[in-house]
Amino acid sequence: MNEGLPLQASGHSRRRLLVNHLAEGIAIVAALFALAVLAILVGSVFVRALPALSFDFFTQGPKYDEFGRLSGGIAPAIVGTFMLILIAAAFSIPLGVLTALWVSEFAPRHLADQVKLYLDVLNGFPSIVIGIFVYGLMVSSKIPILGLGHHPSAWAGGFALSIVMLPLISRTTMEVLALVPNSLREASYGLGVSKWRTVLSIVLPTAAGGIMTGTTLAVARAAGETAPLLFVCAATTQTIVWDPSQAVSSIPFTIFSDYDQAGGQAQAWGAAFTLIVLVLLSSLTSRYFLDRSKRKLGQVK
Amino acid sequence: MEAAAVSSPGLRRTRRLADRIGDKAFYLVTTLAAIFAVLLVVGIAWQLVAKAWPAIRQYGIGFVWESTWRVATPTLSELYGAREFLIGTIVASFGAVLIAAPVSIAIGLFLSELAPPSIRGPIGSLVDMLAAVPSVVIGLWGILVLGPFAHSTFVPWLNDVLGFIPFFGKPPPTAQSVFLAMLVLAIMATPIISSICRELFISVPSDLEEAAFGLGATRFEMVRGVVLPSVRGGVVAGIVLGLGRALGEAIAVTQVIGGSWPIKLSLFQPGTSLASQIANTYSSNVSPLNRASLIYLGLILLVITFTTNFIAQQIVHRFERQRLR
Numbered sequence: 001m002n003e004g005l006p007l008q009a010s011g012h013s014r015r016r017l018l019v020n021h022l023a024e025g026i027a028i029v030a031a032l033f034a035l036a037v038l039a040i041l042v043g044s045v046f047v048r049a050l051p052a053l054s055f056d057f058f059t060q061g062p063k064y065d066e067f068g069r070l071s072g073g074i075a076p077a078i079v080g081t082f083m084l085i086l087i088a089a090a091f092s093i094p095l096g097v098l099t100a101l102w103v104s105e106f107a108p109r110h111l112a113d114q115v116k117l118y119l120d121v122l123n124g125f126p127s128i129v130i131g132i133f134v135y136g137l138m139v140s141s142k143i144p145i146l147g148l149g150h151h152p153s154a155w156a157g158g159f160a161l162s163i164v165m166l167p168l169i170s171r172t173t174m175e176v177l178a179l180v181p182n183s184l185r186e187a188s189y190g191l192g193v194s195k196w197r198t199v200l201s202i203v204l205p206t207a208a209g210g211i212m213t214g215t216t217l218a219v220a221r222a223a224g225e226t227a228p229l230l231f232v233c234a235a236t237t238q239t240i241v242w243d244p245s246q247a248v249s250s251i252p253f254t255i256f257s258d259y260d261q262a263g264g265q266a267q268a269w270g271a272a273f274t275l276i277v278l279v280l281l282s283s284l285t286s287r288y289f290l291d292r293s294k295r296k297l298g299q300v301k
Numbered sequence: 302m303e304a305a306a307v308s309s310p311g312l313r314r315t316r317r318l319a320d321r322i323g324d325k326a327f328y329l330v331t332t333l334a335a336i337f338a339v340l341l342v343v344g345i346a347w348q349l350v351a352k353a354w355p356a357i358r359q360y361g362i363g364f365v366w367e368s369t370w371r372v373a374t375p376t377l378s379e380l381y382g383a384r385e386f387l388i389g390t391i392v393a394s395f396g397a398v399l400i401a402a403p404v405s406i407a408i409g410l411f412l413s414e415l416a417p418p419s420i421r422g423p424i425g426s427l428v429d430m431l432a433a434v435p436s437v438v439i440g441l442w443g444i445l446v447l448g449p450f451a452h453s454t455f456v457p458w459l460n461d462v463l464g465f466i467p468f469f470g471k472p473p474p475t476a477q478s479v480f481l482a483m484l485v486l487a488i489m490a491t492p493i494i495s496s497i498c499r500e501l502f503i504s505v506p507s508d509l510e511e512a513a514f515g516l517g518a519t520r521f522e523m524v525r526g527v528v529l530p531s532v533r534g535g536v537v538a539g540i541v542l543g544l545g546r547a548l549g550e551a552i553a554v555t556q557v558i559g560g561s562w563p564i565k566l567s568l569f570q571p572g573t574s575l576a577s578q579i580a581n582t583y584s585s586n587v588s589p590l591n592r593a594s595l596i597y598l599g600l601i602l603l604v605i606t607f608t609t610n611f612i613a614q615q616i617v618h619r620f621e622r623q624r625l626r
Contacts, residue, residue: 020519027415030407031424034491038431041488044446045438098334106328107335115335118342124610125345125603126549128576132583132599133345136352163341170338194320196327224435227551227576231583252437256552259441272438283433287426 045272052270061238062258062267069263074271076240080154080248081223081278084233087158087244088165088222093215095162096169097204104177105199116174123167127227134160135231154244157233164225165218172217176210177203179297209293216286220279226252251275349600356381356593364597370562370578372587379587381594383575383601385562390574390602392564393479393554394547397486398494402540405491409498410524425499432492440553443485448476448557451484456569470567477559479572485553490543497539501532534620541613549606551576575602 060073099119103112138156180203188198204211235247236257254271258264350357356364360381367382412425456472463469472478505528513523529536559571560581575598583595 016519016522020521023521023524024415027407027411030404031411031416034404034408034428034431034495035424037488038427038434040446041431041434041439041442044442048445095334095337098331099338102331102335106331115339118339120614121607121610122338122342122345124545124549124606125342126551126576126599126606128549128551128579129345129349129599129603132352132579132596133348135583136348137344163345166338166341194324196323197320199327220433224437226435226437227580230580234584252435252552255437255441256556259445259556265445268441272441275435276438279433279435280430283430 042276045269045276048266048269049273052266053273057270058274061240062236063238067262070258070261070267071263072267074249074251074254074267074274076237077249077251077254077271078274079240079242080237081250081252083154083242083244083248084158084161084229084250085219085223087154088161089215089219091159092162092165092169092218093211096166096214097173097211099166099170100173100177101199101203103174105195105203116171119167119170122163123171127164127225128230130160130163131228131231134163134228139232152231152233152235152247154233154241154246154248157229157248157250158244160228160232161222161225164228165215165222168218168221169211169214172214173207173211176207176213176293176297179210180206181297206297207293209289209296212289213286213293216282216289220282220286223282224252224275224279226250226256229253251278346603349596349603353593353596353600355590356597359590360594360597364594365601368563370594372591379590381591381597383598385564386573386575386578386598387601388564389479389558389562389572390548390576390605392568393482393486393558393572393574394544396479396483396568397490397547398540398544400483400487401490401494401543404487405494405539405543406498406536408491408495409502410528412495412499413502414520414524414528425496428492428495430492431488432496436489436550436553437556439485439488440556443481443488443553443557444477447484448481451481452476456480460569467566468568470565470569472567472569473571475559475571477557477571478569479558479564480568482554482558482572482574483568485557486547486550489550489553490547493546494539494543497542498536501535501539502528505531532620534616534623538613538616538620541609541616545606545609545613548609549576549602551580555580575599 054073057073058078059075061076062070062074063072064070099115103115107115134156138159139150139152184202184206185198188202189195193201229250229252233247233250234253234257235241235249236254237247237249241248251271251274255268255275258271259268261267360367364381364383365387366384367380368384369380369382370385371377371380373379408428412421412428416424452472459469460472464471509527509531510523513527514520518526554574555577558574558577560573560577561571562573564570564572579595579599579602583592586592
């Protein structure tokens with residue numbers, strides 16, 4: 001440091017430093033604020049759910065006492081949510097993966113871009129609109145589709161959730177398929193293997209981690225969706241419904257309908273706790289698959 | 302292939318056949334899947350228009366600014382219009398983004414420039430976790446925890462300080478309000494915008510940042526002069542994406558907004574929105590025209606969110622082209 005310059009900042013420099021500190025402080029406070037909101041949100045769900053949580057809460061159905069007060073458990077909703085997710089996954093995984101395969105293996109560039117665009121548009125659709133669509137298609141329609149009946153059902157709910165899941169699965173799969181090195185495909189073709197066998201035995205296994213990432217991500221999103229279910233599969237049943245042609249309970253809808261009922265707040269918090277745990281487990285699984293497939297694809301290169 | 306063919310012609314024939322059929326079938330199946338995915342999008346849009354048609358024919362485009370929403374009474378006929386719901390949706394969403402955008406940019410800067418590298422990952426994951434919390438849970442928390450808290454603390458304070466502005470008028474006894482919907486939507490938009498911002502800020506070449514430091518800039522000056530200008534387009538696109546999410550949200554808003562119209566000038570009064578009106582009344586089958594008008598609301602919502610996302614995408618495209626140069 002030159003002797004002519006003072007070590008202490010003064011005047012203009014001092015103001016610049018102060019502004020800098022102020023800005024840094026604001027950024028730190030904002031980040032802490034977001035974390036605090038998350039902590040308070042998750043914390044209050046846990047704290048308020050605690051009184052409701054018990055073994056029976058997960059194994060019993062809801063009960064009403066003589067004054068109409070709600071108690072008991074959410075077993076039908078848990079079973080219902082799993083059933084809806086299963087139906088949605090059974091539909092959206094094949095559809096999403098096959099669409100992604102077409103885009104990455106067959107489609108000319110401009111058509112591929114079109115399909116990607118459509119999937120992005122679908123991803124941006126408000127979920128309540130999907131509910132209206134499925135209501136018109138499967139619940140109120142005059143034409144019986146696959147004989148599914150004209151009433152709310154788990155089939156309709158699962159289909160609605162599959163529309164939510166489809167773009168997530170398909171876009172993630174596309175991104176991973178694009179990462180599968182062409183040298184692998186060319187090695188396979190060089191050995192005289194046909195295209196479909198190459199895709200099934202080389203490309204798909206290499207991309208499996210990515211497909212799992214997309215699927216678990218989509219499950220995490222769909223498990224918490226209420227809006228698409230409102231008109232097509234909204235019910236709170238007191239016993240577990242195993243028949244997918246009937247409307248089933250689901251955890252999100254239980255939260256939505258219980259919280260303003262007498263005695264229902266404890267139920268709603270307990271259900272919210274269950275849902276958060278379910279969604280977080282699913283997100284963490286997706287993160288695990290993402291890391292794994294990144295490592296795997298990194299090695300291949 | 303040729304060697305195998307010479308040694309066993311039989312194998313060659315069956316394999317060729319299986320491969321020919323297999324390749325064709327594979328192409329066909331994947332193509333059908335892609336066509337189905339596209340048809341799904343077209344089908345949703347087409348069905349909304351078709352089911353809203355009675356209302357579209359009855360009211361035309363004037364539906365959008367008609368302020369009455371009235372089911373038939375013994376003395377009055379039914380009359381439907383979207384204005385109040387449209388205003389509610391737009392006010393709540395824009396308000397939410399107004400709150401969320403500065404916070405999100407600050408979080409993005411914290412995670413990319415300020416935080417010690419060892420805590421960036423964990424805090425980033427935690428913020429991403431906020432995005433995974435289902436909207437119905439945020440809505441439940443909003444109405445049972447945040448609402449009463451805000452109503453007893455900073456809402457009266459805001460009214461005291463800013464009460465001279467009509468938007469911050471006297472709060473009614475209930476906690477459900479457009480303002481609460483804004484807060485809830487802001488919580489839902491923040492993780493989306495902040496994770497986009499973080500990625501963008503990290504992507505700014507570090508030699509640019511170091512050059513600014515080398516010229517004697519403070520960190521704030523570096524951010525303002527180098528980081529923000531070089532990713533401005535991306536940040537705007539991220540904010541618009543967050544807006545798109547807020548516009549389409551139905552459940553959380555339904556839980557906290559109160560479901561009453563006409564919309565009052567004060568944000569602390571209960572209000573309504575396009576999505577929450579559909580969620581609240583779609584199941585009560587009042588009349589065919591009522592149903593069609595509700596679907597018309599859905600169609601308007603679809604057009605708004607589509608336009609918003611389209612704008613975001615255009616900004617991203619332009620931004621990426623600029624960057625490549």
